[in-house]
Amino acid sequence: MTETMDQIYSSWANRLRKNQGIRSLMDDLGKATGHPDEILLGGGNPAHIPEAEEIFQDVFASLAKDPNVKSLLGDYQAPIGNDHFREVAAEYLSPLLQSNLKKENIAFLNGSQNAYSYLLNLHSGPMADGSFKKILLPIVPEYIGYADQTINEGTFIANPPNVVPTGKNRFRYELDKRSFDLTDVGALAISRPTNPTGNILPLSDLEWMEEKTKPKNIPLLIDLAYGNPFPNLIGNEAPIHYESGRTISLSFSKIGLPGVRLGIVISDSDTIETVSSFSAVGNLAVGNLGVYMMELLFQRDILPKLSINILRPFYEAKRDQALALFTTAFQKMGVDYEIHDPMGGFFLWIRFPSLSISNQKLYHLCKDKRLFIVSGHYFFPGLNTDFSHTEECIRLTYCRKEEELARGAQILAEIVASHQAKSK
Template sequence: MAFLGGGNPASIPEAEEIFAQTYEAIGRDKSHLRSILGDYSGPIGNEDLRSLAAEALALELNFPLTKEHIAFFNGSQNAFYFLLNAFSGTMPDGTFRRIGLPIVPEYIGYADQTNEAGVFAAFLPNVEQDGPNRFRYTLNAKQEYPDDLGVLVISRPTNPSGNVLSLREIKDLHSLCVKRKIPFLIDLAYGNPFPNLIGKEEPIHFSPGMVLSLSFSKIGLPGLRFGIVVADPPVIELLSSFAATGNLSAGNIGPAFARIFWKERTLEYLSNHILRPYYDTKLQMALEILEGVFQTEKIDYLIHKPLGGFFVWLYFPSISITNQELYELCKEESVTIVSGHYFFPGLVEHFSHREKCIRLTYCRSEEEIAYGSKILAQLVAKHS
């Protein structure tokens, strides 16, 4: 089997040793452990730890944050459910607001989060050649956005393509949101300040009007289900109201890890000295394998320039079957991939990338990537 379709982070021994030491430290503090296991936290986390988070993140995000800017959730996906539904759909005044995706493809997890149908409005990117067998999506600077948008949403780096919007593009989108008085949601699950898988791109800093979503999942702790929202205090108050009934409590295990990480500045070391070098090496290995088998099979392919995250986004211009059909054929050969058609919610225009792109993870072993790449290349060659 080659599981090249999932979103799990890689198993990295150096990172797992840090996690084990942190877990043991939590267990040794018996009085604190009793509170962690036996007490409910507040709906968006306890105030002392939110203050600690604000202090730590203020340095990383270059803004004087307070606990009123911070909310904890059971994973960033949980937070996005509340956020997307708060700013889209039927409003109290009877108007209908949509979620703007200024560039697609975009994260698969947003599509099924909303309570009402027809809330996504997606906009086509520019597609630019970026060297041999490489391309890159960029924001369409001439795009005119409709008046019914209630929020703009991006991920940086983008899941699935590994794209990282430039700070110029971020500034333009933020200015639009400020002008229209709508929030700008930025999903930083793979971005800064942790795990900081943004290649050579500049980090995002917080500004009023932004809603930043952070997660411990991609540092290697998806089982903790710990997400952090950084936003203006009125947005945090709104989220607290949702969380009080939707979650009751933010949980204590993730925040217990976070307390130690922030006090010991573990996340900076983990991100920049363990995770980034590891994933950079894994990416180069995966690209060498993929391009080797693609060229052996003489297939027509383009790879989105992988600027961040841990996925490879592939476009097969000459393939004669859809990406969903390709998924089914790969599955028959014990190879899992993700069909790209899932990553375009709300797009009404025709765009060949929707039917001809797939997403692969490079977090798996070299053997799995080699086997899966060979099967994939043979199937694409057969159906081109």
């Protein structure tokens, strides 16, 4: 018989033991059974695209045949990558990000999730001058994975968006410039395209924010996991470039290599040096496989062409397919719905204005039917004002096969239709 003991944990540990959005999402991904009736529309896995996977397999095979494979398997990197790989990345990324990067501007981490666990704590909490700084999310909803990364509680503050109708059953979130308070703010954080909505903030909004933040020396953290220069799922929107005051993160996950766990941080040398200290304590070193694959992908100049010629057309076709399937199912069942304009990334953000239950309850009802979605209430960390979308929205991926999307649309439409208020 196994005895259990009442343990006393830290406040941070107790917070993490509670219901977290990111853990719920990843548990759903990891505990999928492969049952033929499972419909996995909740996670952030990229699609398996044969043309892309052939390229990655060829790169992987080249590494396996390389005489230096013993270093790949048997040696540690430096905490944020050896100088050689950092120089390779700086040289390659400079023209893509319209900047003159040096290795001192580059850090490799074990995924951008890992990178943000350092960056958010670097700029928030109790500071050396005795102040307490917070992370401002200038527009929510925002990425589910930020919420529980800071050691200190009460670290996030968030601005609700302006909700702008853009067509029948369609809308878009826009930055509300009337409520932009930088009091006690240590950094701003945005994703572009935004996860979960696919929104892409215009460059003019970023420049407007930086007019306010730069005089106060407040950095802007920009998560480009779905953005330029790869996988570049930004439609016709202008790309981001690197400049002083910005910390940019890139990821190999959404190009189709989530298992490699490589994130790239581009920032000023002092931030990079500090991140190196975080990484040495938290990881010892960045993993080898990602940086070795990166070198070959950069040497062969694969990723820009892959992004434009394969990834973007594939995901835009999947988006259009999903929009058609869900629109048809919703209209057939008389569902009251709105979809955020999916400008980039690979998710649909759907609002049900007449839903008579919470989106979290909807998640559980869908899960009972083996349909996995993500409840939208997780995507509003730091928002302290009433905003109906926090209880009315869900996120789902359109990276799955057409038949799976169609079954998911039908099940979701049936459940929502049976839980709609008759009048609102």
